[in-house]
Amino acid sequence: MTTDTTVLISGAGIAGPSLAHWLRRFGFVPTVVEQAPGLRDSGGAVDFRGAQVEVLRRMDILAAVQAQQTAMGAQVVIDGDGEPLVNLPSAFFSGEVEIERGDLARILYDLTRDTTEYVFGDSITSLAETTDGVDVTFRHGAPRTFDLVVGADGMHSAVRRLAFGDESRFRQxxxxxxxxxxxxxxxxxxxxxxxxxxxxxxxxxxxxxxxxxxxxxxxxxxxxxxxxxxxxxxxxxxxxxxxxxxxxxxxxxxxxxxxxxxxxxxxxxQIHLDSWSRGRVVLLGDAAWCAGPGGSGTGLAMIGAYVLAGELAAAPGDHRLAFARYEERLRPGAELGQKQAKGAGPFxxxxxxxxxxxxxxxxxxxxxxxxxxxxxxLTAGAANSVPVPDYPEPVALVAS
Known part of the structure; x- marks a missing residue:
């Protein structure tokens, strides 16, 4: 199918560009706004397991991720003299494939930059929903109207604050x-x-x-x-x-x-919300369900990006139905990830x-x-908790 539906995505980390890729593949018109002046190339390594690897394969970036994987070996628990106490196999922390977050962000940006509008160095300051869309104002750019808005801007999401309320209501x-x-x-x-x-x-x-x-x-x-x-x-x-x-x-x-x-x-x-959407605004990744270390956050966010775009394509013109189906598919995995990550600090x-x-x-x-x-x-846990569904055949990509 094709559509001229415009979608504003806040956040150019991992979830945002992943969603932009799938939206464009399904015929939507995505714009990504990022408050940083350019791509963030810092951050620790992120790993993928089980169904998460399948999403990398469907995005045609698995080979690129593997080419830049960390190839980490064992992690060693040591005592105060630096003597080894326990050797942990690489799969415990590194999954099936692991990559530095900055390297993954670059792969996703390169995948989408020719078919997605990116606006760096700006941020959303207000959202006003109308019968036909969402009127958006920005810190620097001129006001614009979009059909839908997605908050993929992390645990401290500005979109969530504007559409749902203060972070203190949802952060644990x-x-x-x-x-x-x-x-x-x-x-x-x-x-x-x-x-x-x-x-x-x-x-x-x-x-x-x-x-x-x-x-x-x-x-x-x-x-x-x-x-x-x-x-x-x-x-x-x-x-x-x-x-x-x-x-x-x-x-x-x-x-x-x-x-x-x-x-x-x-x-x-962690972020806990009763619902991940309000009208024409929906949340993705840490903005919706931040779990913390061990919660399979990056991989689940990329699965979420695929499912959100796929459900919008499967329910043309009915964003409420698409948002509901997206949350129905993702919430069990998000809750399992949060449960797994609850003990990350003490562990x-x-x-x-x-x-x-x-x-x-x-x-x-x-x-x-x-x-x-x-x-x-144990390590597969949340990674396999969300089956990767099939959606209508994506449209051919055409550079904007």
């Missing part, structure tokens, strides 16, 4: 914070990673395709979730205070953090020495041959 903090950045690979890691813990704190360091660089992650208990979202100096102070006296090489890692220009800092939180940074030892024993059991099947089922 899990009592932990995460900080991540890149740094010189001082540990000499080669397609491998290390995990170090003291009670309530965890340091994760890994290096894959670029052997000169390492990704560093700090996870720590923070019952009151100190946001400081727009104050990077304060974020670095919070992390430094949390890891003061933590041992191993955490002091050196904190020093590297102070020099980092790509620090990501946030609480581990990555157990609160006591006893729980650290218990977690390490669990790691050993999971990586044993005896429990290989259970391990595979």
């Amino acid at each position: 903090d899990m009592g932990y914070c995460f900080a991540g950045f890149t740094a010189p690979n001082h540990l000499g890691l080669d397609h491998s990673g290390v995990i170090y813990n003291v009670p309530g704190r965890g340091a994760l360091v890994s290096s894959s395709r670029d052997s000169s660089r390492a990704g560093v992650g700090f996870v720590f208990a923070a019952p009151e979730s100190p946001y400081a979202r727009h104050d990077q100096a304060e974020q670095k102070r919070i992390v430094a205070d949390a890891f003061a006296g933590a041992g191993w090489r955490t002091d050196a890692l904190v020093e590297l953090m102070h020099d980092a220009e790509d620090l990501y800092f946030d609480s581990l939180s 990555l940074a157990p609160p006591t020495e006893r729980k650290i030892r218990r977690r390490n024993r669990f790691y050993k059991l999971l990586s044993s041959r005896l429990l290989a099947g259970a391990f595979n089922r």
Whole structure:
């Protein structure tokens, strides 16, 4: 089918461009607005498993993703002297295929830039629904009207705030914070990673395709979730205070953090909504169901993009029906992902020495041959909870 339905997508990360691809394939006219001045090339690695890999295949980007995969090996839990305690197989963190988020964003942008209008350096400031569409104002650009609006702009979604209400109504903090950045690979890691813990704190360091660089992650208990979202100096102070006296090489890692220009800092939180749509506005990915680490978020968002576009194509002119079917298909997987991710903080940074030892024993059991099947089922979890449906044959792509 073909249609001249216009769709504004907020967010040029992963979910937004994925949706733009499928909308264009099904004949819609997508526009992506992104508040950053260009593509965000930072962020940790994301992995794909089960049905999520099938979506990459249907998008014809599986080969491109595999060509840039991290090819990560084992992750090693170490003690304060750097001695190994547990070896975790690559599939535990890296799935069937893993890629740096920035590399995936570039692949998706290259896939869609000739058939999608991208507006960087701007953001939505108001939404007003009419009988025929949504009147949208922007921070910098002129007002425009679109048939539909999609919020694919992450946990702190501006679209969700404008259409559904303040974030505090839907965000559930899990009592932990995460900080991540890149740094010189001082540990000499080669397609491998290390995990170090003291009670309530965890340091994760890994290096894959670029052997000169390492990704560093700090996870720590923070019952009151100190946001400081727009104050990077304060974020670095919070992390430094949390890891003061933590041992191993955490002091050196904190020093590297102070020099980092790509620090990501946030609480581990989830988003819970009774409905993902309001009239002509619908949410996708973390904006709708943010789960947190271990919740299969990126892969599920890309499946969601396919399903949302497919349901709009299958119900031409009836966005309410399409939105309802999209949510019906995705919500079970989103809820399972949230359930899986609930324990991410205590798992990555157990609160006591006893729980650290218990977690390490669990790691050993999971990586044993005896429990290989259970391990595979555990890691597949939410990845296979949403079957990938078939939709009407997409139209041929024609560059705009």
